Amino acid sequence: MKPxxxxxxxxxxxxxxxxxxxxxxxxxxxxxxxxxxxxxxxxSDKETGSSTQRCNGVGGYKLLVHDDDARQSITIVDxxxxxxxxxxxxVMTHSFSSVGDKAEWRVSKSNGKVTPVGLxxxxxASENPEKPSSITSYLAVAKVSANGSCxxxxxxxGPNANAQARTAADSAATAPCLKELGQ
Numbered sequence: 001m002k003p004x005x006x007x008x009x010x011x012x013x014x015x016x017x018x019x020x021x022x023x024x025x026x027x028x029x030x031x032x033x034x035x036x037x038x039x040x041x042x043x044s045d046k047e048t049g050s051s052t053q054r055c056n057g058v059g060g061y062k063l064l065v066h067d068d069d070a071r072q073s074i075t076i077v078d079x080x081x082x083x084x085x086x087x088x089x090x091v092m093t094h095s096f097s098s099v100g101d102k103a104e105w106r107v108s109k110s111n112g113k114v115t116p117v118g119l120x121x122x123x124x125a126s127e128n129p130e131k132p133s134s135i136t137s138y139l140a141v142a143k144v145s146a147n148g149s150c151x152x153x154x155x156x157x158g159p160n161a162n163a164q165a166r167t168a169a170d171s172a173a174t175a176p177c178l179k180e181l182g183q
Contacts, residue, residue, distance in 0.1 A: 027117065027170050030058045032103040034065055034121075058105045059114040061144065070096040074103070074121055076142065076149045084149035086121075090180040091151045092140050093125035096132075100124065105144070106169040116144040118169025139165040143172035150177035 032055050033039070039053035042064075050068040057063050060079030065072060073088035088097065100122030107116045119142045128134045139161055141153035152175035153168040155161050168175070 027106045027108055029166070030105045030107050030114070030116075032057055032063055032105065033101065034063070034099055034103055035101055039063075039065060055103075057103075057116070058107055059116050061105075061116055063103060065099060072097055072099045072123075074099060076119065076144060078146045078149075080146065082146070086140065086142055086149070086151050087180075088121075088123050088140060088151070091178045092123045092138055092154055092181075093127060093136075094181060095125045095127045097123055097125040104166075104169075106166060106172075118142065118172040119144050119149075120165045120169050141165050141168040141172055143169075143175060143177075145173065152177060154178060 034053075034055055036053055039055035042052050042054045044051040048068070050066075052067070053065045054077075055063040055065060057077075062077040064075040064077060064083070066075065068089075071089045074086045076084040076086065078084065088099070102122075104120040105116045106118035106120070107114050109115075121140045121142075123138045123140050124135045125138065126132050126134070127136045137157035139153075139155040139157070140151050141155065142149055142151045152172045153165070155165050155168065
């Protein structure tokens, strides 16, 4: 390699790095509180105990938290008010379950506009009938789009589960929807 090439090649790489780094928008996290006191109850049936709460979201999206027969699920409501049920009770667990206290949105920000691309929600399930107090925790990862939203990943709790869920949410737009359990 000639002396001039030795100098120019590293400089070329150094100058190219900022352009490569900016080629893909960096996604960030925003959060929605799912606690009943932070959301508004929009329907309730005292006889069955079922209810639905509406929680604020991001970028014009909202979340509906459904509680029915000691199982919880979420529906994403897009800015045009179209509902996209995530059906946790059929794609995450058939057991008694509850959602965590927060939903994590993975969003891109451009010119002050927030656009969600993924959603992560903890689902706690009582899957062992012999030990009902034993809880199995999952992270449900969903793609978020006005064209359709669905659960794309079911990540069991573990040391790197949160990082795995963020990576999955960041690329969820191209992932297929999960099939119902048992199919």
